[in-house]
Amino acid sequence: MKNRHPLLDQYIEIEVSGKTAHIRGKLIDWGQDILVLHNGLQFLYVPLIHLQQMRLATQDYQEIIVPELPFEHQNEPISYRKMLMNAKGMFSELYITGNQSIHGYLTSVMNDFFVFYSPVYHTVVVSLHHLKYLIPYSPNVTPYTLTPEQFPLKPSPMTLARTFDQQLRKLTGEFVILDLGENPNKIGVLKSIDQNMVELSTAGGNPVFLHFDHVKTVHLP
Template sequence: MKTYLNQSVSLTVSGNRFPVKGTLIDLGDDILVLHNGTQFLYVPLVHIEQLTRAHALEANFGVPSEPPLDPATDLSYRKVLLNAKGMFSELYISGNQTVHGYVTSIMNDFFVFYSPMFRSLYVSMQHLKLLVPYDPHMTPYALDQEKFPIHPTTASLARTFDQQLRKYENEFVILDLGKHPEKIGLLKSVRNNLLELVTADGSSTFIHLNHVKTIHKP
């Protein structure tokens, strides 16, 4: 893909209905950077189903400005998250559903994202599709910092996502941003990579850990 650096490309990203297009700015072992004419998009390679040269009629994305994140000598997914800490950003996690807020903590295989809507959201690293940092002077929904200060979670954090989920056993939780009713309920247990969740009607549903994108408490 290095032959496409500084050229216009089109990406098919898993779970995203529409192609992602822009100028390929940088490329690392596990993430790449696009500029779509107005924003810089950081895309983990694991979610790229296809990368092709953009059609000639879609190939003019202008000259990119300086990226909001400090450029890393060796670009990597983890370094991008570290550089994004405390910076207003947009996450694409599932399909075209987005979350706005701030990366506050980064653990082995998940990170904590603080947003006005979800407060402390625990995000599995393997399910982040896109990260889009905003201008450093912008805030979510134009809220004053006094009305939406960044409050990193005061709860102790586990090193891994499954260990973090176990901390919420016997508590009411919301998985995957509450998109599906069967992913809202009492987290009964986390065993052998399977979650048992008791839903509204009192029945149990079982979900494999690999398919849990996010978890938060209402």
């Protein structure tokens, strides 16, 4: 049975970690660790770990015609992991950090991270703890209107580990980009991971240390 939230089928506003603007829409579904809303154009899947506030919308909304849900059946309980598994191979948009969204295809789901293939960033490893929301697109939409020949869905070139920690350790000695390169101090050679501290050597050769728990994504240029 589904969890029945008191705001289900109501128009709501939510605040999500790391995003300054409120997200508004109709609350479509509520699971143990994820919610689904429809903003009139798209479904947004929001992990509850990043939900800071949720309240009834303060303005009147025209009634939204909600299409059929993209993956789950109406009577089945939804979960974060189940949503990710269902989204594999479907063109989607992810919001993770800063003002950037990335577009592409989810290809693999591991213990605490997933792999996303993007025409811009190529293979991106994303921590499950840092996805703010996922928007699936309709089946006839492709990234940047690229044809399958222009953007073939390729398997990940890297060997995948079971955990995000192990995956980063496998990249020791590689030139990596953390958190989509939003900060130049998060671009460099991965020197080591020791006691939850990640050491990078930046462009000038200076060591920079970051706490592992705050590493959201990693990809190779």
